[in-house]
Amino acid sequence: MKNLMFALAFSAFLVGCGTTVPLSDVPVSDATANPVSGAAGANGGSGVNGSGVVPVDLGQSGSLANMPAAKRTVYFDYDSFVIKPEYQALISENARLIMGQAGRKVAIEGHTDETGGREYNLALGQKRAEAVAGALTVLGVSRNQVEAVSFGKEKPAVLGNDEAAYSQNRRAEIRYQ
Amino acid sequence: MNRHLFSRLSDVFRVLGLGLILLVSLPALAQFRVEVSGVGLTQVPISIAPFKGQSGSIQKISAIVQADLERSGQFRTVNASHGALDETSLPDLSVFRQAGSDALVSGSVTTLSDGRLDVRFRLWDVVKAQDLGGQSFAVAAADARLAAHRVADYVYEKLTGDKGAFSTRIAYVTKSGQRHQLWVADSDGENAQSALASPEPIISPAWSPDGNQLAYVSFESRKPVIYVHNVGSGKRRLIANFKGSNSAPAWSPDGKTLAVTLSRDGGSQLFLLSAAGGEPRRLIQSSSIDTEPVFSPDGRSIFFVSDRGGSPQIYKVGINGQGVERVTFTGTYNISPAISQDGRWMAYISRLGGAFKLHLMEIDSGNVRALADTSADESPSFAPNSKLVVYATQFQGKEALMTTTLDGKVKARLNGQNGDIREPHWGPFLN
Numbered sequence: 186m187k188n189l190m191f192a193l194a195f196s197a198f199l200v201g202c203g204t205t206v207p208l209s210d211v212p213v214s215d216a217t218a219n220p221v222s223g224a225a226g227a228n229g230g231s232g233v234n235g236s237g238v239v240p241v242d243l244g245q246s247g248s249l250a251n252m253p254a255a256k257r258t259v260y261f262d263y264d265s266f267v268i269k270p271e272y273q274a275l276i277s278e279n280a281r282l283i284m285g286q287a288g289r290k291v292a293i294e295g296h297t298d299e300t301g302g303r304e305y306n307l308a309l310g311q312k313r314a315e316a317v318a319g320a321l322t323v324l325g326v327s328r329n330q331v332e333a334v335s336f337g338k339e340k341p342a343v344l345g346n347d348e349a350a351y352s353q354n355r356r357a358e359i360r361y362q
Numbered sequence: 363m364n365r366h367l368f369s370r371l372s373d374v375f376r377v378l379g380l381g382l383i384l385l386v387s388l389p390a391l392a393q394f395r396v397e398v399s400g401v402g403l404t405q406v407p408i409s410i411a412p413f414k415g416q417s418g419s420i421q422k423i424s425a426i427v428q429a430d431l432e433r434s435g436q437f438r439t440v441n442a443s444h445g446a447l448d449e450t451s452l453p454d455l456s457v458f459r460q461a462g463s464d465a466l467v468s469g470s471v472t473t474l475s476d477g478r479l480d481v482r483f484r485l486w487d488v489v490k491a492q493d494l495g496g497q498s499f500a501v502a503a504a505d506a507r508l509a510a511h512r513v514a515d516y517v518y519e520k521l522t523g524d525k526g527a528f529s530t531r532i533a534y535v536t537k538s539g540q541r542h543q544l545w546v547a548d549s550d551g552e553n554a555q556s557a558l559a560s561p562e563p564i565i566s567p568a569w570s571p572d573g574n575q576l577a578y579v580s581f582e583s584r585k586p587v588i589y590v591h592n593v594g595s596g597k598r599r600l601i602a603n604f605k606g607s608n609s610a611p612a613w614s615p616d617g618k619t620l621a622v623t624l625s626r627d628g629g630s631q632l633f634l635l636s637a638a639g640g641e642p643r644r645l646i647q648s649s650s651i652d653t654e655p656v657f658s659p660d661g662r663s664i665f666f667v668s669d670r671g672g673s674p675q676i677y678k679v680g681i682n683g684q685g686v687e688r689v690t691f692t693g694t695y696n697i698s699p700a701i702s703q704d705g706r707w708m709a710y711i712s713r714l715g716g717a718f719k720l721h722l723m724e725i726d727s728g729n730v731r732a733l734a735d736t737s738a739d740e741s742p743s744f745a746p747n748s749k750l751v752v753y754a755t756q757f758q759g760k761e762a763l764m765t766t767t768l769d770g771k772v773k774a775r776l777n778g779q780n781g782d783i784r785e786p787h788w789g790p791f792l793n
Contacts (some may be wrong), residue, residue: 302740304610308630309622311607316626336581
């Protein structure tokens, strides 16, 4: 039942996102959005008696949370935060998945290689994260769903002091929360 | 009568124990590394007699005093053959004069009936045959090292005219496997006490001006946020957890304000935040990276790093956000400024080729010199007397902390915890 309501709400959201929706249709999408607030009310306990339990399954969309790193990681060139063309498909696919779940929060985690200062690398990683977050919002993802953060050089994916390791560490990971 | 008996007994112990003392103190000396390079160093030759009574103690007061003074670069120790000495002795100074010594420290350690240690010492000017005074401290047994650092502070100030900074504290971070720890240690890296342990990284610890609190960046909530942590009580306050990254905390000299880097409005930008928390105020607005703020000691300006010119350089801006000036002009990568308390020096890291090296700028003249010949230097921080810099570097493939004099001629590796050791920040004078 709840899933159905979410599904309805999402279709309404997707329709609402379309640029061709005439202004006169707006009240209709408002009407379909009502069941969502109803569902939220149920979560809040208003429609459930004292002994009722509303199950919350954080693994509900496990297919997203467990998506392999390769499908949600964008790699960058040295000292660069420009998204290379080969990652456009990956970003589009993630944008589609994120837009499919309006309540889902997503962190974009920027990283750098291990050369240079910790705080400056934190700022560089932030630029990478913001580049990916920006690309997602251009494709229609809500800014409220996405948070760009940085780990700088603190959490390398690969250990090592050579370019092979460094190139694996200059990255931004899309992490579904 | 009793005192005579006691001193005679301890004389016997000393004679018997002398060989033992030397053996026992060897490992401590081996750990302690001071590297002296260059010529033309003017160092005060000094003799430090073993403190009477210290043979029974784990902490050898005279060895700690000696290590402190040598690490400062202002002293070299001279060994002379002499009988047992303490702060009450009238030493035969000609022995020390002949050995080439200009000064002598003698003293004693006694365990009081309540378990505390009574540390006493006297400083002699060997050349003028003058008593330069002495002190006594009764300290908890666990604070024997602190007492030794205070002896070194006294000697340093009497003989150089500058305040000693040995009885101060250094914060640093270690990483061992997946365990990250924030430590508070003596200025020589010893006596480290864990302030925080976390499965996630901790960076950028910064002492409050009163020496009671540390601000730092923790990744424990899977993003960088800023805490202020009272090291005495262990109480922590989350003071910056805005959308995006929160990092690079720096205290104003009055302790009321923190300069921080926030990305909440997009980009890494500088803000001022009350130490009590609350809404941040933007310091400057740019479309570039602005980070690593540090206050000038007069509190009127902030040094920071920005890539607004195309590469990271150090800039300076008024506390009102007006009048941005570029400070570094040589090289294409200059980061991590630290300003000495006397306002005269800026230590920072400059990339040369592929190497990251500690540099020192005399702020007024803009003159720059390299202080280190290592290649992965990070995070410099001045001693509160502006005479030494502590920094992180790589030593034999491991992270290590070093101190250096401002002429780069005397360096010492600080002892610390196992694992990688990084992010040093030297605390203020205490008391």
